[in-house]
Amino acid sequence: MPTAEFDLIRRCFTRPPVHGAGEVSVVSLVSLGIGDDCAVLQPTPGQQWCVSTDTLVAGVHFFEDVDAARLGHKALAVNLSDLAACGATPRAFFLALSLPRAMAAKEAWCQSLAHGLFALADAHGAVLAGGDTTRGPLSLTLTVMGEVPQGQALLRSGARVGDEVWISGDLGGAYLGLQSRREPGRFALGPLFQAAIDRLECPQPRVALGQALRGIAHSAIDLSDGLVADLGHVARASGQADGPLHFELDFDRLPAHPALALLDDVQRQQAILAGGDDYELAFTAPVGAHAAVLAAAQASGTPVHCVGRVRPAQPAEAAVIVVADGQALAPPTGGFVHF
Incomplete structure (x- = not known):
């Protein structure tokens, strides 16, 4: 019964x-x-x-x-x-x-x-x-x-021109974990692949870091749909009063999950920029708060990486631009879409 x-x-x-x-x-x-x-x-x-x-x-x-x-x-x-x-x-x-x-x-x-x-x-x-x-x-x-x-909640709408862009942890592991689960015969079993599956199935929310960033960060978002897609939400939410803005990211500074070493360059780029399901925090903070961000990260036991900056956007310019060796990368395909 x-x-x-x-x-x-x-x-x-x-x-x-x-x-x-x-x-x-x-x-x-x-x-x-x-x-x-x-x-x-x-x-x-x-x-x-x-x-x-x-x-x-x-x-x-x-x-x-x-x-x-x-x-x-x-x-x-x-x-x-x-x-x-x-x-x-x-x-x-x-x-x-x-x-x-x-x-x-x-x-x-x-x-x-x-x-x-x-x-x-x-x-x-x-x-x-x-x-x-x-x-x-x-x-x-x-x-x-x-x-x-009261009044201390971090919001998507607070990013300002001149802010530094930060990422917690590393990116792309959940993407590789998803591919491993979808096509188990395509990927060799081993510790790195298992670590990627663990990232997909057991993400660790960065609660302590978020609390430590109150009063320091101007804006924040958790990375669920993919780095470029989610930062695009922040750029559009923040670029109201002072005109449009965009995020300029340095690809070589983006933290990659160790398992991504098993992918080719194209797959690795896709995993980092559009993979989704990482549940790390992306946030912006003023340049003058750089040391305070690092102190908050240390206090919360969470690694963080400064990966870019917030710029004024030119007409028709993308909300997020990723640069490698001085050249803008092609926008990634994908990012999770619910419908």
Whole structure:
């Protein structure tokens, strides 16, 4: 017999109250969580909520045979990455889970999904405060809520001419991991390919870095759809009051995942510029804040790289220009498109 909905929730997703990291108790924020028609939340005085929702659909955002614990991790990680881009501290999240009947009956699979979800939640002090379960095609929709001091949220719209452009971590690993999963016979197995698959399936949200950049960075975004595509969003959001602007990036300074050494130059360029799914942070900060950015990176234990600058845009000029050896590279093809 398939597991009943409330049985499934009780067995896999209901836990005793968990205290979050830091000085603020998650228990005090979530006055009432799972088990009623609504969760009751109590904001911390002087803080603003940052809220984000993402849906992951089998066959679109993940392979249907992916390990359940990894799926739970990634479903929350991509949402926490949005909070990281705003400099927010994770507090609570909600899960809407659609399961095929046969999968809902496999309690071990659901327990593994919950394990991956809660392991990452506990690492960042977030609590599952509610949600929904239903029968249908496999998909997970998560809404995350975080707090940021009043007026200190990092936004896409803050980039300014003269800013330096920074990237956390490295780029392109998830792209190679995706290709490895799509065409396993094309790529030799080995540690570098496994590291790329790990990057695809278990991204690490840069929450601590985002918090450390509050008051330093002018703008930020998490890299989900590809470097050029995502920085294009920042350029267009920021280039309003003082006219259009663009990002000029030095390709040789862009940090590449070690596994990209296994690709040819064309594939490597595609992976770095348009691969997507890396969930690193791209951000801009004034030149005078260069040392402060490095200090924030060290304090958060996150490597960062200064890779370019923000310039005024000329008419009809691309939002993002990538230069190598003094020459502009052809715009990359791709970048994730939802429709």
